Amino acid sequence: MTPSQPSEPPSPTARPSGLQRPEAGRVIAALTGVGVRRHTTDQVILDDIDWTVRAGEHWALLGANGAGKTTVLRLVGALMFPTVGAVEVLGHRLGRVDVRELRAAIGLVSGAQKVPQDATAHTVVLTGATGTVQPLWRKYDQATRERADELLAELDCKELADRPYGVCSGGQRARILIARALMADPSLLLLDEPFNALDLPSREDLIDALHRLAVGRPELATVTVTHHLEELSPAIGHAVLLRDGRVQALGPVAEVLTGERMTACFGRPIEVSRHEGRWLARSGPVEVVRAV
Known part of the structure; x- marks a missing residue:
């Protein structure tokens, strides 16, 4: 998006000015002392969060x-600002950068997205x-249309x-939305409960697709929000428990992702196991949990 045309969407597949492709290991997003309060009730939503995501890392974000x-x-996706603390995304601090440019370099997949x-x-x-929600046909040249075909193929759909x-199907929609998110060639891909309401075959198809994506795009960083360890692909190398x-x-x-830490996080006894890169969690009776 150029300053002279603030109402125009970014050019197809063009990387926003000032946002360069991160080198391997470079910081993609960093939260430092971040807190968020709901202004109407003064309720604490987040408190003193420190977290760094680097290029090529794949994170799971878990919690009740x-x-x-x-x-x-939403903070990492430049969709909101913290009440206190600092959020830096792609080398730019929120509050000191045009967030519209940042959002153009971040892929977001959510069930709440509006799709015709x-x-x-x-x-x-x-x-x-x-x-955009609706297509802007005059903006799509032949190269852009071919790229859409390539991304559908990459996501096996x-x-x-x-x-x-x-x-x-739900699984097919999830993969289509991931292909859509990749059209802008993002450095960061955010997946907000992409497995929600999927049956077992669809879940496994999506896990396979995300694993291939991680292998095929070594510089891409991803953050996946989920409730279930079974939904994590073998590519997930880091995790946050909230x-x-x-x-x-x-x-x-x-x-x-240990039984002890999962138990403390979810407030009930949880056993965790791992087999060939995949995770399994199961829970026992609530009354067994000790106070933490």
Whole structure:
């Protein structure tokens, strides 16, 4: 988006000015001493959050309902500002940068996204180039249309190109939305409960697609919000546990996703196991839990 044309959407697949492709290991997003309060009730939503995401890292963000996961995702996605503390995304501090440029370099996938149900999968992916709900046909050249085809193929749903989005299954919709999010060639991909309401085959198809994406795009950083360890692909290497707006644990998955820490986070006894890169969590009776 240029200063002389503030109402125009960004050019298809063009990277915003000042936002360069991050080098491997470079900081993509950083939260320092971040707190968020609801102004109307003074309720603490997040408290003293410190967290850094680097290029090529794949994070899981876990916690019970109301733990603050979506708020953290909105901060990293430049969709809101903290009450206190600092949020830096792609080298720019929120409050000192045009967040519209930042958002153009961040891919977001959420079930709350508005998508025309009668639009074909190819059309839905095309709208990711302009960041719009409805397609802006004059903005899409042949290269942009071909890129949409390539992304559908990368997410293993090329055969859905001409199918209306509204008749696609939940798993197919999730992969179409990921392809859409990748149209702007983002450095950061945020996935807000992408497995919600998926059946087992659809869940596994999506996990496979995300794993391939991580392998094929080594510079891409991802953050996945989920309630279930079973939904984590083998590519997930780091995790954050949130409880009541505070970080319970963060770091490499082997250190964070333990029975002890999951029990403390969710408030009930949880057993955790791992097999060939995939996780399994099961819970026992609530009354066994000790106070923490």
